[in-house]
Amino acid sequence: MFEFDPYHRWLGIAPGPRPPDHYRLLGIPCFESDPEVISSAADRQMAHVRSLQSGKHVELTQQLLNELSAARVCLLSPRRKAEYDERLRQASAPPPQPDAEPVVVAASPPLVSVSPAARRRGPARGVRPPLVWAGVACGALAGVAAVIWIVVAGLTRTGTIVVEVPAGGRSELQVAIDGQAQALPAQGEIRFSLPGGMHTIRASRPAHEAWEQSVEVIAGTTQAVSIQLRALARLMIELPGKRPDNFQVSVDGRPRQVPSGKLMVVPCEPGTHTVRATSAKGQFERLVAVSLHQDLPVVVAILAESRLAGGWSGQIEIDAQAVERKLNEAKANPLQRALTQQLVAALSAGRMEIEFQPDGSYRIHTQLGSLSSNSGGQWVIAEESSRRVVVELTPQSGPVELRQITFVDENTFTTDLPSKAAGFGCFRCVRTDRR
Numbered sequence: 001m002f003e004f005d006p007y008h009r010w011l012g013i014a015p016g017p018r019p020p021d022h023y024r025l026l027g028i029p030c031f032e033s034d035p036e037v038i039s040s041a042a043d044r045q046m047a048h049v050r051s052l053q054s055g056k057h058v059e060l061t062q063q064l065l066n067e068l069s070a071a072r073v074c075l076l077s078p079r080r081k082a083e084y085d086e087r088l089r090q091a092s093a094p095p096p097q098p099d100a101e102p103v104v105v106a107a108s109p110p111l112v113s114v115s116p117a118a119r120r121r122g123p124a125r126g127v128r129p130p131l132v133w134a135g136v137a138c139g140a141l142a143g144v145a146a147v148i149w150i151v152v153a154g155l156t157r158t159g160t161i162v163v164e165v166p167a168g169g170r171s172e173l174q175v176a177i178d179g180q181a182q183a184l185p186a187q188g189e190i191r192f193s194l195p196g197g198m199h200t201i202r203a204s205r206p207a208h209e210a211w212e213q214s215v216e217v218i219a220g221t222t223q224a225v226s227i228q229l230r231a232l233a234r235l236m237i238e239l240p241g242k243r244p245d246n247f248q249v250s251v252d253g254r255p256r257q258v259p260s261g262k263l264m265v266v267p268c269e270p271g272t273h274t275v276r277a278t279s280a281k282g283q284f285e286r287l288v289a290v291s292l293h294q295d296l297p298v299v300v301a302i303l304a305e306s307r308l309a310g311g312w313s314g315q316i317e318i319d320a321q322a323v324e325r326k327l328n329e330a331k332a333n334p335l336q337r338a339l340t341q342q343l344v345a346a347l348s349a350g351r352m353e354i355e356f357q358p359d360g361s362y363r364i365h366t367q368l369g370s371l372s373s374n375s376g377g378q379w380v381i382a383e384e385s386s387r388r389v390v391v392e393l394t395p396q397s398g399p400v401e402l403r404q405i406t407f408v409d410e411n412t413f414t415t416d417l418p419s420k421a422a423g424f425g426c427f428r429c430v431r432t433d434r435r
Contacts, residue, residue, distance in 0.1 A: 006060045010052060011045060021088060022071035031085055035076055042072035050198065066157065066196035066219045073218055159217035161201070163190040164226040175227075176202045195219075203227045207267040231267035233290040237275060238262055238299045238384070244279035249300065251275055270294075281305055282358055286380055301381040304358035307410060308381070308389060312354040314429030316347045316417065323424055344424065347417075352427055362393065 007013040011027065013020050023030045026041040046068050053061045074080045165173060175182045177192060178199055184190055196219035202212045208229040215225055235251065239262050249256050251266050252273050258264065270292045277284040282304030290296040303309055323344060327337055350368040356379055357363075363376040375395055382402060383390035393401045407413045411431040417424060 004057065004060070006057065006064055010049060010064070019067055022075055022084065025067060025071050026075070030088070032075075038075045039072065042068055046198075062195055062197060063157075065198075069196055069216065069218050157219050158193050158195055159219050160222040161192045161194055161199075161215060161217060162222060162224045163192065163201070164224055165190065166227050166229045172205050173227075174204050201225060201227075203229060205229055205267075207232050207269055230293075233268050233270045233292060234295045235264075235266040235268055235273065235275065235288070235290060236295050236297045237264040237266060238297060239264055239277075240301060240305065244281050244302055244305050246280045247277065247302075248279070249275070249277045275300065277302060279305070284380075297383070299381050299384055301384060303356070303360055303379075303381075306356070306381060307407070308356045308379075308391065308405070309358050310356060311432040312356075312413075312429040313432045314352050314354070314427045316350045316352075316425055317414075317428050318344050318348050318425040326423065347424065352429070353432075354429065 005015070005018075007018065007020060007025075008015060011025070013024055013027075016024075019025065021030075023032060026038065026045055028037060028041045032038060046065055049061050049064050049068065055061070074084055163175065170184050170186070173184065175184060175190075177194065182192065194217045196217050198214055198216050200212065200214050202210065204210045208231050211227055211229050213225065215223070217223075237249065237251075239249070239258065240247075241262060243258070247258065249258055249264065251268070253276075256264065256266060268290060270290060272287060272289045275284075275286050275288060275298050277300045279302050282302045284300050284302050286298065288296060288298055323340065327340060330336070332340065346369050350366065352367070353365040355363045360378050360380065361376065362379045364374070366373050366375075377393060377395035379394070380392050381389060382392040387407050389405045389407070391403045391405060393403055395401070403415055405413045405415050408428075412428065414426045414428050416426055
C-alpha cells in the first residue's frame with residue numbers, strides 16, 4: 001500500500017493485508033471483547049503515533065490516527081463490533097471443497113462442431129470468450145470501486161465540531177483551535193471542520209478565566225463542544241424598578257447597556273471599581289471592592305429619587321412588654337427596675353430630626369430631655385425592597401453603620417433604637433416635607 005509501510009515500521013504489524021483489521025491495528029487478540037482492553041490499546045497506539053507527528057511522514061500519521069480512532073469507535077460499540085466480527089469470520093472462512101471433481105457428461109453433441117484446425121487457431125478475431133468478457137467487467141467494476149473509495153475517503157477524512165457559546169453570547173468572545181484564532185459568525189451555528197485526531201480548543205473573554213479542552217475529532221462525524229467560562233468576579237448591580245429619565249449606568253467610566261430587568265450582572269477583575277449612575281434628577285456613585293469569584297451586590301439608587309430623601313421627624317416608642325421581659329430575663333432587683341423605668345421615661349420623651357440630602361449627605365439631631373446631640377456624614381442605600389431599606393451611614397467620625405428602615409407607608413417609617421437601647425422599642429418617623 002505504501003512504499004514506506006507505517007503499519008510495519010511504527011506499529012510492528014507484519015506485512016499482510018493493508019490496512020490491517022481493527023484488532024491487528026490495535027495490537028490485541030482477534031475478537032477481543034473486553035472494552036477496557038480495547039480502549040487502553042487504542043490510547044496506547046494513538047499516543048505512540050502522535051509522538052511521530054513531528055517527523056517527515058506527517059500525512060501518514062494523521063491517516064493512521066484516523067484509522068485507529070475508527071477502530072476504537074467500532075469495537076467499543078456492541079452493535080458495530082458484532083457486525084464487524086461477523087464480516088471477519090466470513091472473510092476468513094475457507095471456501096467449501098468438493099469431495100471429488102465433478103464429471104460432466106454431454107447429453108447430446110454440441111450444436112456447432114469445431115474442426116481440429118479451428119481449435120488450434122483459437123477464437124475468431126474480434127470474438128472474445130465469455131471468461132475474457134467477465135474478467136474485463138470485473139476489472140472495470142474494481143476500478144470504479146477504487147475511485148468511489150478514494151472520493152469517500154477524501155470526504156470523510158475530516159470531522160465537524162459544533163461550538164455552543166456560554167451565557168453572554170459572542171460579545172468579546174475569542175476562540176482558538178490548536179493555537180490558531182478563529183473567526184466567529186455574527187449569528188447562527190458555529191461549526192468547524194477539522195482533520196480527524198486530537199485538537200485543542202481554547203476560549204477567552206475579558207474578566208473571565210480562560211477555558212481549554214482537548215477534543216478527539218472522529219472523521220465523518222459531528223460532535224458538540226460547550227464552552228464554559230467562569231467570571232473572575234461579578235458586580236450584581238440592582239437597578240431601580242422605576243427608572244428616571246435619561247438613566248445611565250457606567251462601571252469604571254465605561255457605559256453599560258441597561259437591561260429591562262432590575263439586575264445588571266457585570267463580570268470584572270478582582271479589585272476596586274467605581275459604579276456610577278446618572279439621570280435627569282441626580283446621580284449615584286459608589287466605590288466598591290470585590291474579591292476573586294465573589295458576587296458583590298450593589299444597589300443603585302439616585303438619591304434625589306429615593307423615598308428617604310428629605311426631612312423626617314420622629315419620637316421613641318417604648319415596647320413595655322419587651323422592657324418587662326428583659327428585666328425578668330436579667331432577674332433585675334428593685335433598684336435595677338427603678339433605674340430602668342427612669343431610662344424608659346427619658347427615652348419616651350426623646351425626639352429625633354433627620355435630613356437625607358439628595359447630594360448624599362445627612363444630618364441627625366437627637367434630643368433626650370436636656371441632653372442633645374448632632375451628627376452627620378454621607379449616606380447610600382445598601383439594600384432596598386418594597387418595604388425595607390438598608391442605609392449605609394458613614395459618619396464624619398466613627399465606624400460605618402448599617403441602619404435598617406421599615407416603611408409603614410410612603411410618609412412613615414420605623415427603625416430600631418441604637419446600641420444598648422435596642423430591643424426596648426423603635427423610632428417612628430414621619431415626613432416633614434410632604435411631597
